[in-house]
Amino acid sequence: MTLEHLPALQVMVPLAAAPLIVLLRHAGFAWALAVAASLFAFGASLALALEVSRAGAISYAMGNWPPPWGIEYRVDALSAFVLVLVSAVGALVAPYARRSVAAELPREQHYLYYAVHCLCLAGLLGMTITGDAFNLFVFMEIASLSMYVLIALGRDRRALLASYQYLILGTIGATFYVIGVGLLYLATGTLNIADLAARLPEAQATRAVLAALAFITVGVSLKLALFPLHLWLPNAYAYAPSAATAFLAATATKVSVYVLLRFYFTVFGAPLVVDALPVPQILTGLSIIAIVSASLVAVWQADLKRLLAYSSVAQIGYITLGIGMATRDGLTAAVVHLFNHGITKGALFLLVGGIALRAGSVDFGRLRGLARTMPLTCLGVTLAGLSLIGVPGTAGFISKWYLVLGAIEAGQAWLAALVVLTSLIAVAYVWRFVEAAYLSEPGSGTAVAGEAPLAMLAVSWVMVAACVWFGFDTSFTVQGARRAAELMLGAAP
Amino acid sequence: MTPAQLIAAALLVPATGAAGIALAGRWPNLREGVTLAAAAALFACVLALLPTVLAGGVPQLFVLEMLPGIALGFRVEPLGMLFALVASGLWIVNSVYSIGYMRGNDEPHQTRFYVCFALALAATMGIAFSANLLTLFLFYEMLTLVTWPLVTHHGDDDAKQGGRLYLGFLLGTSITFLLPAIIATWALAGTLEFTPGGILRGTASGSVIGGLLALYMFGIGKAALMPFHRWLPAAMVAPTPVSALLHAVAVVKAGVFTVVKVVVYVFGVETLAGIRAADWLPAVAGFTIVAASIVALRSDNLKRRLAYSTVSQLSYVVLAAALLTPLSVAGAVFHIAAHAVGKITLFFAAGAIYTAAHKTEVSQLDGIGRRMPWTMGAFTVGALSLIGIPPLPGFLSKWMMFQGAAQAGNGMALAVLALSTLLNAAYFLPIVHAAFWRAPREGDAPHGEAPWPSVAALVVTAAATIALPFASAVPLALARAVGG
Amino acid sequence: MPAFASHYTYWITVLLMAAGLYIVVARGNLVKKLIGLSIFQTSVYLLYIAPGKLIGGTAPILSEAFKVYSNPLPHVLILTAIVVGIATLALGLAIVVRIREAYGSIEEDEIVAADRDAGDRE
Amino acid sequence: MKREPVLRVVGKLLIPYMLMFALYVQFHGDFGPGGGFQAGVITAAAVIFYALIFGLPAARRLVPEALVETMVAAGAFLYMAVGFAGLVLGGNYLDYFVLDPDPVAGQHRGIFWVEIGVLVTVSGVMLKIFYMFAGRGRAV
Numbered sequence A: 001m002t003l004e005h006l007p008a009l010q011v012m013v014p015l016a017a018a019p020l021i022v023l024l025r026h027a028g029f030a031w032a033l034a035v036a037a038s039l040f041a042f043g044a045s046l047a048l049a050l051e052v053s054r055a056g057a058i059s060y061a062m063g064n065w066p067p068p069w070g071i072e073y074r075v076d077a078l079s080a081f082v083l084v085l086v087s088a089v090g091a092l093v094a095p096y097a098r099r100s101v102a103a104e105l106p107r108e109q110h111y112l113y114y115a116v117h118c119l120c121l122a123g124l125l126g127m128t129i130t131g132d133a134f135n136l137f138v139f140m141e142i143a144s145l146s147m148y149v150l151i152a153l154g155r156d157r158r159a160l161l162a163s164y165q166y167l168i169l170g171t172i173g174a175t176f177y178v179i180g181v182g183l184l185y186l187a188t189g190t191l192n193i194a195d196l197a198a199r200l201p202e203a204q205a206t207r208a209v210l211a212a213l214a215f216i217t218v219g220v221s222l223k224l225a226l227f228p229l230h231l232w233l234p235n236a237y238a239y240a241p242s243a244a245t246a247f248l249a250a251t252a253t254k255v256s257v258y259v260l261l262r263f264y265f266t267v268f269g270a271p272l273v274v275d276a277l278p279v280p281q282i283l284t285g286l287s288i289i290a291i292v293s294a295s296l297v298a299v300w301q302a303d304l305k306r307l308l309a310y311s312s313v314a315q316i317g318y319i320t321l322g323i324g325m326a327t328r329d330g331l332t333a334a335v336v337h338l339f340n341h342g343i344t345k346g347a348l349f350l351l352v353g354g355i356a357l358r359a360g361s362v363d364f365g366r367l368r369g370l371a372r373t374m375p376l377t378c379l380g381v382t383l384a385g386l387s388l389i390g391v392p393g394t395a396g397f398i399s400k401w402y403l404v405l406g407a408i409e410a411g412q413a414w415l416a417a418l419v420v421l422t423s424l425i426a427v428a429y430v431w432r433f434v435e436a437a438y439l440s441e442p443g444s445g446t447a448v449a450g451e452a453p454l455a456m457l458a459v460s461w462v463m464v465a466a467c468v469w470f471g472f473d474t475s476f477t478v479q480g481a482r483r484a485a486e487l488m489l490g491a492a493p
Numbered sequence B: 001m002t003p004a005q006l007i008a009a010a011l012l013v014p015a016t017g018a019a020g021i022a023l024a025g026r027w028p029n030l031r032e033g034v035t036l037a038a039a040a041a042l043f044a045c046v047l048a049l050l051p052t053v054l055a056g057g058v059p060q061l062f063v064l065e066m067l068p069g070i071a072l073g074f075r076v077e078p079l080g081m082l083f084a085l086v087a088s089g090l091w092i093v094n095s096v097y098s099i100g101y102m103r104g105n106d107e108p109h110q111t112r113f114y115v116c117f118a119l120a121l122a123a124t125m126g127i128a129f130s131a132n133l134l135t136l137f138l139f140y141e142m143l144t145l146v147t148w149p150l151v152t153h154h155g156d157d158d159a160k161q162g163g164r165l166y167l168g169f170l171l172g173t174s175i176t177f178l179l180p181a182i183i184a185t186w187a188l189a190g191t192l193e194f195t196p197g198g199i200l201r202g203t204a205s206g207s208v209i210g211g212l213l214a215l216y217m218f219g220i221g222k223a224a225l226m227p228f229h230r231w232l233p234a235a236m237v238a239p240t241p242v243s244a245l246l247h248a249v250a251v252v253k254a255g256v257f258t259v260v261k262v263v264v265y266v267f268g269v270e271t272l273a274g275i276r277a278a279d280w281l282p283a284v285a286g287f288t289i290v291a292a293s294i295v296a297l298r299s300d301n302l303k304r305r306l307a308y309s310t311v312s313q314l315s316y317v318v319l320a321a322a323l324l325t326p327l328s329v330a331g332a333v334f335h336i337a338a339h340a341v342g343k344i345t346l347f348f349a350a351g352a353i354y355t356a357a358h359k360t361e362v363s364q365l366d367g368i369g370r371r372m373p374w375t376m377g378a379f380t381v382g383a384l385s386l387i388g389i390p391p392l393p394g395f396l397s398k399w400m401m402f403q404g405a406a407q408a409g410n411g412m413a414l415a416v417l418a419l420s421t422l423l424n425a426a427y428f429l430p431i432v433h434a435a436f437w438r439a440p441r442e443g444d445a446p447h448g449e450a451p452w453p454s455v456a457a458l459v460v461t462a463a464a465t466i467a468l469p470f471a472s473a474v475p476l477a478l479a480r481a482v483g484g
Numbered sequence C: 001m002p003a004f005a006s007h008y009t010y011w012i013t014v015l016l017m018a019a020g021l022y023i024v025v026a027r028g029n030l031v032k033k034l035i036g037l038s039i040f041q042t043s044v045y046l047l048y049i050a051p052g053k054l055i056g057g058t059a060p061i062l063s064e065a066f067k068v069y070s071n072p073l074p075h076v077l078i079l080t081a082i083v084v085g086i087a088t089l090a091l092g093l094a095i096v097v098r099i100r101e102a103y104g105s106i107e108e109d110e111i112v113a114a115d116r117d118a119g120d121r122e
Numbered sequence D: 001m002k003r004e005p006v007l008r009v010v011g012k013l014l015i016p017y018m019l020m021f022a023l024y025v026q027f028h029g030d031f032g033p034g035g036g037f038q039a040g041v042i043t044a045a046a047v048i049f050y051a052l053i054f055g056l057p058a059a060r061r062l063v064p065e066a067l068v069e070t071m072v073a074a075g076a077f078l079y080m081a082v083g084f085a086g087l088v089l090g091g092n093y094l095d096y097f098v099l100d101p102d103p104v105a106g107q108h109r110g111i112f113w114v115e116i117g118v119l120v121t122v123s124g125v126m127l128k129i130f131y132m133f134a135g136r137g138r139a140v
Helices: A003-024 A027-055 A077-104 A107-129 A133-152 A158-188 A193-203 A207-224 A233-239 A242-268 A270-276 A279-299 A304-325 A328-359 A375-389 A395-409 A413-439 A454-472 A477-488 B003-023 B028-054 B078-104 B110-129 B133-151 B157-189 B206-219 B231-237 B240-267 B269-273 B280-298 B302-323 B326-357 B373-387 B393-408 B411-437 B452-467 B473-483 C008-026 C030-052 C073-103 C108-121 D005-028 D036-054 D056-062 D065-088 D103-135
Strands: A058-061 A072-075 B060-067 B070-075
Touching (some): A003 A072, A003 A077, A003 A107, A027 A077, A027 A477, A072 A193, A077 A107, A077 A242, A077 A454, A077 A477, A107 A242, A133 A158, A133 A193, A133 A233, A133 C073, A158 C008, A158 C108, A242 A477, A270 A279, A279 A413, A328 A477, A375 A395, A375 A454, B003 B110, B070 B110, B078 B110, B078 B326, B110 B240, B206 B269, B240 B269, B240 B302, B280 B411, B302 B393, B326 B393, B326 B452, B326 B473, B373 B411, C008 C030, C030 C073, C073 C108, D005 D103, D036 D056
């Protein structure tokens, strides 16, 4: 019974955990429940991914109303892949959060944090799994609203402003999205994504469809922080509680990328988006600006969290660059990087959370000589940083490989050159940390308390190990991404 | 043990050694014991592989598939065998030397030093035995990263600056040129396996191949082809054992090893000989040889002079490989071994002088040969070998290169070889002259030899330099096997 | 009626949309921004609801007496969207209240200036 | 306004009818306009009305914050419990058809419980928002 209902349980278990946590109101129970729900979601996503790779796409009719009338949950190669990423990060952040949240939040807010964590997880999973365009909007808002709360829980008063700005921009983004969906509904009379895809060719070039494409592109781009719509991101990441930052950075923008992919390649289809309209050119141009400018800005940040936030903007640029290529290798690169960057940034922000706990802040002045008191943490940051650069033997390398391969096979050697040259800027900002931690003498503000608590460190290192593991064994990431890319380009059976 | 197990052991012994060193960090004697044991065990493993390779066998080990169609795999062919032999053999000597040097100079962070050293050797073995370009690239980058803490060992501003140059040049060239070259090769040939005769034949036009060759040659920054040589002098801020084993043997030889490997097994000698797009390479290598020699001549700092000498000697290998005749390729391979034993001796001597007398400049060395006869004697042997005085090994490799150049009918190469031999003599012999025949300066504090492990090590390498021509059957056989 | 007049609901939609966005962008007062945001969202409700209405149609209740009825789906969707909008507005106002407690102001430029001063003092 | 007898009397008279009207809207939702949303808001409005007349502390005594928060969670949880009930009874998630041997009765039953969940949550949320904003401001 359970197996066939996994698509529903995948979302509903974390969603139901949230009100239960509020009912229980006890920090310890809340944490345990959040961990249990996150772990369940992770297990479910793995089972779903396995099932999809074995037997093809799964469709689940909510309330037994068959699609396209009812809401359909649909797991295919692409969404299964993203589900695994989101739920894996959720399952790692939940156990990590205990010590981090205990240190950063007042006690009466603890249960609230875990409830919102579950809600956010459910929202992101729901966005990924649903096969209904309007249902996607609802989950998008569930996820977004919980993110605003998570960010506003940050200790610094600037967290409030960051949350407010994100709320304004995020709501505009979601509303743009829902306008686009509305136009599509007017043009086709359906909201089911698969049904939309089937009916759109009849309405192909009408102005309503093109307007819908434009609205959805802008709306989702706001959510995924595509340059120049990324302005909310650095403050939001910098001032949110550490555990929340790690969770958001690893998942939120990635799920939005998934939505973009879903609409471009499933709903509108490559012939319209790629061949008839200059979408790839625009995406490529914006991605290049994002990569170069955000990487350069990252180099000059005085705060490690902000540095990593700007690096995220740049790394999202790599993902959209892959989408802009719109070839099999390009899309593979985009999907692989979506995963690899998710775990890399997750690992980095988890470790940085440990530093923030011990050092009080992650200002570069406080990081001087840190390797002496927190050797394992610093080694972890360095390894994950290498993955950010794309050094072979780390997950980031696999992404770079496919990006460059995609560019070369598309005959765009200059893009390949751009990808490798901008990796060098990543070397510059990663090495700012390495030099500060390893080569500088400890300053007056350096932490002396030693390593982060074992639970936090262990979870962070699981993530770091994943960064290295997926640099060697790519059978899950590359093959999963390749199947997803083939699905998007319509080559799969 | 089967050959495959031996390959795995050669990779794992230094890696587990590094872990052991880290664990034994609190007890210096135990720690150094672990280092020596790992070095000896590694050399034994490599040596045990030798009979199979000499008999024409090709031991293989495939670990897993990293990317669809590209494995993380290892295959021992003659060139890698020679490189592994040289690096692992000299690690033993260098470990002995390091003990004397690091303790004699009271260096900080000694555990980190030995750990990184062992990891560097593991990476070197990975490079030597790699079966394809991806595996090679993986260990190539790993070698850069694990040697960075060694370069910046002192942690002061000089070290930071040197470290930045080191990392900037090596990572920069490898990421911007080498990685795209590898990916382009994959896109063109559909394979990255090292194959005798090359994998690129007939896959692209001559100009594309030529462009690819340029990407490879400048992308392999460790080969220090001008203008990407600046990292090597910058790396001299490291403690001398690092300069000796890594920046005279393991790292730089990894560079020229990769060059030879790419020329022979990726492009294929015949493919390159068939197109004119590769003609620029001997010219660039020749320019590097002469220009670096001139810079060496003008450098007063001893380690800097040796570093530029290394830059110049590395380009011998590139030049010889680029001549594309069997004899010159064999010469290139043999020169990897010949230069290794010679140059490590010179660096050992420089380190011993620093330890005993705290002198770093050539102009301070007047009369030092009387106080440190063993050290300067060994230095003389190394210098004579690198100049190419018969019957020392440097002569043998140069002789093969001369013959190869003559076969290829490349007058420019002949001229460069002759000119650079004179320049070699010009920058080495004055040191020897000053050390033995000039009177010591006034006011120098009296001193004797460096600590005994250092002296023992440099005497051993000098003896190896002298012995190499008499025991040259093995290296020559391996070299000829590569040259075909 | 000419086409542009018969589609007057769209004109109202566009007007609300533009007005809402303009307020969000142009006003520095955090509460006014939220009001703008709400107006902007309201335009979407209209965009969905208006086309669902049929002239002469009844509520969508199955009965022999009525043949023409309005499409119920947009109403359901927009009911959800309204709830989401209220949740957003409530959360936004809650954050503004806390911003006022933390900064003593709800004018964006004053808040930014306060942060800059705090940054200078550090 | 606590001292205004007219308001107090009218308020006391009106509030029961407001609550009653909320229940009417709630249960008539199956057959006509109405349902949990509207009923929830009307219920909350009754309490807010009480708070306006008798003061916030009195309203807080009547409907404590903890109860409000519990209502928010409990309603949502009830909704989801109906969904899980569908699963347990062998249907899909939120499947109302299986809630009763007769599918149409099952639909009724499902909607009934879901709407109660909505009622509880919506009135909870409305009160929560009211308390949140009414309780602040004076402190600054």
